[in-house]
Amino acid sequence: MTSLPADRKFLVLALFVGLLVRIAALLQTGALGPQIVDEQHYIRLATSLSAGHGFGWGPGDLTSIRPPLYPALISGLWTVTGVGNFQAVRVVQMLLALLNTWLVYQLGRRVFSPTVGRYAAALFWLYPSLVVVNFFLLTETLFTLLLTLFVLLTVMTVDRPRVATALAAGVALGLAALTRSILWPVLTPAHFLHDLFGSR
Numbered sequence: 001m002t003s004l005p006a007d008r009k010f011l012v013l014a015l016f017v018g019l020l021v022r023i024a025a026l027l028q029t030g031a032l033g034p035q036i037v038d039e040q041h042y043i044r045l046a047t048s049l050s051a052g053h054g055f056g057w058g059p060g061d062l063t064s065i066r067p068p069l070y071p072a073l074i075s076g077l078w079t080v081t082g083v084g085n086f087q088a089v090r091v092v093q094m095l096l097a098l099l100n101t102w103l104v105y106q107l108g109r110r111v112f113s114p115t116v117g118r119y120a121a122a123l124f125w126l127y128p129s130l131v132v133v134n135f136f137l138l139t140e141t142l143f144t145l146l147l148t149l150f151v152l153l154t155v156m157t158v159d160r161p162r163v164a165t166a167l168a169a170g171v172a173l174g175l176a177a178l179t180r181s182i183l184w185p186v187l188t189p190a191h192f193l194h195d196l197f198g199s200r
Contacts, residue, residue, distance in 0.1 A: 014122035
């Protein structure tokens with residue numbers, strides 16, 4: 001029986017170890033609620049949405065202080081699991097991180113080679129900061145997924161131009177901007193450059 005190549009062994013081992021670490025962390029965070037201000041904001045917004053009070057701190061107290069997608073995701077999840085189920089959010093974020101690992105592989109495979117893709121995916125899945133952030137009630141996991149998806153779809157569009165792929169890239173970027181406001185300043189220069197050079 002032929003043994004697996006080194007890069008595939010490394011990826012399989014990384015996936016196994018990363019999953020064990022995440023499960024162990026999940027078992028230790030059952031009673032952990034939002035600890036920092038950003039987490040508390042997202043939870044209050046999601047709770048208000050779940051209660052039908054709109055995007056705000058409570059009835060009649062609407063706000064635009066935070067981008068809407070992450071609180072909306074939590075609120076949607078809570079319609080199934082029950083309001084205040086923080087562990088359900090963490091499990092979903094673990095799944096999003098796993099999906100992002102696959103996207104990283106696809107990106108590495110397309111730009112370089114399958115071997116590079118496997119090593120990149122393994123390192124992404126095991127990177128300590130990206131493991132820990134799965135257990136905070138913050139936007140990082142969702143935002144990283146959407147940004148990786150945007151980059152992958154952009155590469156696919158360059159390799160083989162298709163309207164559907166380009167539109168999907170735009171949707172991914174738009175959703176990422178609705179997750180973290182850090183992307184908002186990017187949209188204006190991009191539009192300006194299109195107007196400046198698009199007709200040439």
